[in-house]
Each structure stands twice: as structure tokens, then as C-alpha cells.
Amino acid sequence: MISRRKFYKISTLAGMGVVAGIGAPAVNSQAKNFSANDKIRVGLIGCRSMGWANLKDFIGNPDVECIALCDVDKAVLDERVKDVFGKTGKKPLVFNDYRKLLDLKEIDVVIIATPDHWHCLPFVDACKAGKDIYVEKPLANSIAECNIMLQAAKKYNRIVTVGQQQRSGIEWVKIMGLLKSGTIGEVNRINCWGNFNYGAGRPRVPNSDPPQSVDYDRWLGPAPIRPFNENRFHGFWRMNWDYGGGLLTDWGVHLLDMALWDKGDTLKFPETVTASGGIMRFPGNEIQTPDTLNVVFNYGDWLLCWEHNGGIQTGPWNRNYGVSFVGAKGSIIANRETWELIPEGKSDKPLTEAIPQQTNKQNEHQLHVRHFLDAVKSRKQPDCSIEIGHAAAVTAHLGNIAARTRAVLTYDNINKTFNNPEANKLFRPEYRLPYIFPTF
Ligand SMILES: NC(=O)c1ccc[n+]([C@@H]2O[C@H](COP(=O)([O-])OP(=O)(O)OC[C@H]3O[C@@H](n4cnc5c(N)ncnc54)[C@H](O)[C@@H]3O)[C@@H](O)[C@H]2O)c1
Structure with missing residues (x-):
């Protein structure tokens, strides 16, 4: 030590x-x-x-x-x-x-x-x-x-x-197989949601000295100088724009990623992004990111919808977080723990076969690590x-930028500009000297 x-x-x-x-x-x-x-x-x-x-x-x-x-x-x-x-x-x-x-x-x-x-x-x-x-x-x-x-x-x-x-989860691979083979027909809407208590932030406390063990200036790094506050520090930084993007980038990337996987892995930019939300439930808490938010990414022939409620631990389909792939012949509802297929049509004439609730018995994180180690060896x-991580993160950031600007956003990836000057300011953070935004 x-x-x-x-x-x-x-x-x-x-x-x-x-x-x-x-x-x-x-x-x-x-x-x-x-x-x-x-x-x-x-x-x-x-x-x-x-x-x-x-x-x-x-x-x-x-x-x-x-x-x-x-x-x-x-x-x-x-x-x-x-x-x-x-x-x-x-x-x-x-x-x-x-x-x-x-x-x-x-x-x-x-x-x-x-x-x-x-x-x-x-x-x-x-x-x-x-x-x-x-x-x-x-x-x-x-x-x-x-x-x-x-x-x-x-x-x-x-x-x-x-x-x-x-991405390494065996049950998710099965779901992607069902979607690709057309089991639930064309999917024109994918809903993702994440309701978590921690998305509410915590009741405000006064600023204080950082703990003796902490190099706080280095913890801030390229972010602006701010007084130390335990509610913006270890674990709780997520709800502050300088350090994180709230539930949408924290959980949203995991779930939006499942939608993007179904729709093809390369980053496609939505035609428009609209969002509505704010700090509606916990205005007295230490929080900058919305505790309540809806985002719609319109891709022309399908909608990707995100919803979160900080401070709430229940949600659609009796799951506090998850994804529903809505197809013409049925819906697949999934999260890390379970998934099921619910057919469209009358119960005696379903348009596709129901799949009762399946349980994920794999540790997908352990598999993810092992597969990465194998990739390091095999190159x-x-x-x-x-590319996959980039697509999920960029999509989540588009949603947050739409929420912060309240604009109907379009993004031009060639010129790296939005149709909105306020949105352009959120594209890249100002690094605090002596930290310098990397270039090469
Ligand atoms: N994949 C998942 O399921 C999953 C789950 C939780 C968190 N995460 C991600 O993991 C990351 C860390 O989250 P966390 O919950 O562990 O946060 P945390 O606040 O608990 O831990 C972050 C650690 O980084 C240290 N740190 C800060 N600046 C540093 C620097 N410049 N050099 C070295 N160390 C530094 C902090 O002192 C702290 O010990 C985040 O990006 C988060 O989104 C992923």
C-alpha cells in the first residue's frame, strides 16, 4: 500500500x-x-x-x-x-x-x-x-x-x-435471430425505458472539503472547476452534465443499443429527434439532468422511443427497464433478466406463436470480458x-441535446452541425486548461 x-x-x-x-x-x-x-x-x-x-x-x-x-x-x-x-x-x-x-x-x-x-x-x-x-x-x-x-x-x-x-448475451442473440427472421413481422417501433431511483439525484447538501484521500482537481480533470459536493462525486456524478448525461446515457445506451442492433449496426442518424422533459419530480434535489423524459428518434420508417422516470422503480410490462420491439405480428419484450413474445391477433388465431417468459441464466458480463480477451488474442x-459503442452513445447524446434545447433537431453528420445554434454548443465540451481536447 x-x-x-x-x-x-x-x-x-x-x-x-x-x-x-x-x-x-x-x-x-x-x-x-x-x-x-x-x-x-x-x-x-x-x-x-x-x-x-x-x-x-x-x-x-x-x-x-x-x-x-x-x-x-x-x-x-x-x-x-x-x-x-x-x-x-x-x-x-x-x-x-x-x-x-x-x-x-x-x-x-x-x-x-x-x-x-x-x-x-x-x-x-x-x-x-x-x-x-x-x-x-x-x-x-x-x-x-x-x-x-x-x-x-x-x-x-x-x-x-x-x-x-x-452484446454478449446469449438470450439477446436469440431475440435478434427471431427479429431478423421476421417472426414478429416488420418492426416499426422500438420502445426503451429505464426507471431507477438513483435517476432522481439526492436531496441537496452543502459543498464541503473533498475527502483527504482525493485529488479533486484531477477528478474534475477537463471539466470546469466547481466546489466539492458529495452529491456530485463518487457514483452520484451521473446527474450532472459536466460528468454524465443522466439516465439516458447511463442506462439508455444499453437499451438503445438493442434497438440499433436489430436495425443494423452502423450509425444511422434519425431524420428528427424530439424530446420533452425536465426536473419535474425532484426540483429540490442535486440534479441537472431530467428526472422525467421522453425522446422520439424518427428514422423515417420506424420510431425509437425512450422514456425514463427517476425515482420510480416500476415500468411498462411490469419491468422497471427494458425494450419492446413492436412488430406487425407480435411484440418481443425483454430486459437482462427475462423476455417473452406476445402475438398480435385473437387468442384463437394468433399471427405468430407466443413464447412464454424465458429467463436469462448466463452471466453476460463474464462472457463479454472473455470474448474481449479472445478478440485481443485473435485480433x-x-x-x-x-463502432457499436459509438452509435449507442451518439444516439443517446442526440436525445439529451434535443431535451436541453427543446428543438426539433436534425443533425448533419458531414458538417457536424445541428439545425440549432444552442445544440451546436453542446456538441463538444470546453476542456479546462491545462487539459486539451485530443487531436491528431
Ligand atoms: N456496463 C455497466 O453495466 C456499467 C455499470 C455501472 C457503471 N458503468 C460505467 O462505468 C464508469 C464508472 O462508473 P462507476 O459507477 O464505477 O463510477 P464511480 O464514481 O463509482 O467510480 C469512478 C472511479 O474513477 C475514479 N477516477 C475519477 N477520475 C479519475 C482519473 N482521472 N484517473 C483515475 N481514476 C479516476 C474515481 O476516483 C472513482 O474511484 C462510468 O462510465 C459508468 O457509466 C457501467
């Missing part, structure tokens, strides 16, 4: 070259040749909730070794060193500046599980350093960041997967390529 003094020494030394690019790892776009028995050496950036959930499923594989951890909270790092030691008998190296972790030549793969505003910089630097990447969803906190990450992965020839683990595309 590192002492607080040593932790800040690492931090201060690294801080001498904080401008992204200065002190960034050397460019290395070579692909290592793995044999089936070779170990894949992993470093984790962002070690708290999902970071640890990911790492556990990585080190559960015999061909994975955890080399290093990076977090800006020393308390989280200390805990994780103990956890990794408990599971592997080995202590990983620790850093509070991800660039030091990327400098380690022996690391093959990095997992990025920082808050959404902190995905883009480490991702682009990891591409330049020749690492393969498991990056959490949503790919990034803006459309411009998603675009630059897609370019970086291609330019440096990296194997990347995005943490949309449904083939994993289940959720960066």
Missing part, C-alpha cells in the same frame, strides 16, 4: 506535465502476437464501482494478470490493492496519473472505468501507447469525444470493446466494437 506522501509525490511529479500530450506515452500501434496460453496483462483506470466489477471478471480468467491500478482517490486504491491481493496473491503497482500506468510496457490491455467525462483522454492516450481497451459505456460524455475516440482506435489499430455487455472484432 502507498503512503499518502508518496501518493501525492507521484501526483505532483506527474502534474509537471499535465497538459494532455506532454508526457503522454510514446506512440506504439504494433499489435502483439499472443499464443493461446499467453497471459494478458491488464491495468485498471478508475477502480471504484464498475472498475472493480470489471477487474474481478478479468482476473477470474486464468490467462489474465493485473499489473497496475490507477485512481485519484487513495482510499479506493488502498482497498483495491487488498482486493486484488486477496484474489491473486499479487500486489499491483498503483498510480494516480493514468499516463504513468500507460508508460508500463508490459501492460497489454487497459480497462477505463472512470466517470464519463474522463473516458476520452485516457482512451486516446491508451491508443497511442499501443494498448487494447475495455472502455465503459457510454463511450464518452459528448458526440465530439465519441468521434475522436473512434478515429483514434482506427488510426492506432486497437482492439476495443465497450461495456455494453448485452478479430469483439462483440461490442467501438
